[in-house]
Amino acid sequence: MREPDLRLYEEDARRLTAVLQKLCEDAKSRAVFLIDKAGQLIASAGDTASVDTTSLASLTAGNIAATSGLAQLLGEKEFSVLFHEGEKDHLHISLVARRGILVVLFDARSSLGLVRLRVKRASEDIVQVFAEMAARAEREAGQGKTAFQTQFAEITDDDIDNLFKG
Amino acid sequence: MSFINYAAREINCKLVYYGPGLCGKTTNLQFIYTKVEPGTKGKLISLATETERTLFFDFLPLELGSIRGFKTRFHLYTVPGQVFYDASRKLILRGADGVIFVADSQVERMESNIESLENLEDNLAEQSMKLEAMPFILQYNKRDLPNAVPVEELQGALNPRNVPWFEACAATGVGVFETLKGAAKLVLNELKKKT
DSSP: OEEEOOOHHHHHHHHHHHHHHHHHTTTSSSSSEEEEEESOOEEEEEEEETHHHHHHHHHHHHHHHHHHHHHTTTTSSOOOOOEEESSSOOOEEEETTTTTTEEEOOOTTTTHHHHHHHHHHHHHHHHHHHHHHHHHHHHHHHHHOHHHHHHTTTHHHHHHHHHOOO | OOEEEEHHHHEEEEEEEETTTSSSSSHHHHHHHHOOOGGOOOOOOOEEEETTTTEEEEEEEEEEEETTTEEEEEEEOOOOOSSSGGHHHHHHHTTEEEEEEEEBBBBGGGHHHHHHHHHHHHHHHHHTGGGGGEEEEEEEOTTTTBBBBBBHHHHHOOOOTOOOEEEBBTTBBTTHHHHHHHHHHHHHHHHHHHH
């Protein structure tokens, strides 16, 4: 089934970023990213300036997709955690609430055990926010149009053409 | 599955270039990458073999500009065209908002084109998706080659529904942006319809 479009409002972004900031501190990690399965960055925290976040999001989603393909091949529902160990930096990647991917970038200041522990707690909070986002999307579907929907419904072919000028 | 980020005022869409091996999917992305302003594109990532055949995917993030205050971002992906990479193709199709089928115009590649198009329909069906129900366009690539079959023949074999199609020569860039624009338009119109 085609997943519904993901709609992130300011309140969602604020809440998710707060969860990620807490995780980043608690897990003593360098940076934390929340990505959707299609490879879009949803939120991040920590030292993200040194990382190409768009590429990271796309490659992580590809990685998760390939891993879930492997799981199915072997009769597993999914492999929900991936760990990549580098010389200095390491990545802990886990699935959250079926559509999210939580990525923790950490170094020797932290440990895999600590990251795993903190990721577990943060995942519960993210599941909660996602559930509320899904409930809201359902409510909205039954209601009238939001300001954005009205705004977007009014775009014309010229607006789209203008994107390609210059 | 588009991603609308109200907080950052961004619309993110995923476009997939599909087609048989060596039809020019990666070449399309490479040309776009060389032509767009540095500020509007990210890195071009190619997960390829040592002989530069796509192993998993190519990825190019592109910022097209703003519509009514919303930044529109397109994530362009290619699939590996070679027949035996089917598992990877299925993964990359997931969450696609639109598909560009790149057909190789050379007469000896006609069978591969048809096979690849059928493969696309099968892979979408596995995800309960239908080609008819999603933004889809065709690019007839390699029009400059002497053994290219006439467009009418390609249309007859690959485009029974007469979806938008573009002639191209991806290596020199002819038709590359026209194709991208055609697909982006359909995707944005679809998004408009859904809202």
